[in-house]
Amino acid sequence: EVQLVESGGGLVQPGGSLRLSCAASTFAFSSTHMSWVRQAPGKGLEWVSTVYSGSGRTTYTDSVKGRFTISRDNAKNTLYLQMNSLKPEDTAVYYCIKGAYYSGSYFAQPRSQGTQVTVSS
Numbered sequence: 001e002v003q004l005v006e007s008g009g010g011l012v013q014p015g016g017s018l019r020l021s022c023a024a025s026t027f028a029f030s031s032t033h034m035s036w037v038r039q040a041p042g043k044g045l046e047w048v049s050t051v052y053s054g055s056g057r058t059t060y061t062d063s064v065k066g067r068f069t070i071s072r073d074n075a076k077n078t079l080y081l082q083m084n085s086l087k088p089e090d091t092a093v094y095y096c097i098k099g100a101y102y103s104g105s106y107f108a109q110p111r112s113q114g115t116q117v118t119v120s121s
Contacts, residue, residue: 002027002111004096009115016086020115022079022096030074033100036081037107038092038117045109047101048094049081061103063089086119093117 008020020036035050049060049070058070069082079096094117095110 002098004098004110004112006094006096006112006115009094009117011118011120012086013121014087014119016119017082017084018086018117020081020083020094020096020117022081024077024079024096027098029072029077032098034072034079035097035099035101036070036079036094037097037101037110038090038094039114040089040092043092045095045107046092047103047105047107050100050102051079052100059100059102083117086117088119091117091119 003025005023012018031053033052036048037045038048039045047061048064049068051058051070051072067085071080093114095112095114097110
């Protein structure tokens with residue numbers, strides 16, 4: 001069974017930063033495209049960013065471009081999301097998932113627990 005464990009969330013003031021991590025196991029992480037998605041209170045899942053295996057190409061939803069950076073460390077089987085200039089509308093539970101997606105993609109509810117990010121003064 002695929003295991004993905006997110007961490008690094010918390011409460012931060014607007015304009016602050018957080019770095020999320022996702023530890024992966026039981027699958028070939030280095031050859032797998034990986035993404036971050038989020039779910040704000042009372043809303044559906046939203047794709048945030050993807051990093052492709054091999055090329056390392058990254059893509060972002062428009063609302064986080066220039067503020068968030070996705071990266072991966074294949075030696076550590078870990079995915080990251082550096083989030084800067086956080087806004088209240090970034091408040092959500094963040095999940096890492098396998099695969100490459102884009103805005104408007106459909107994906108199933110992640111089975112992992114996710115990590116809560118709350119941006120508030």
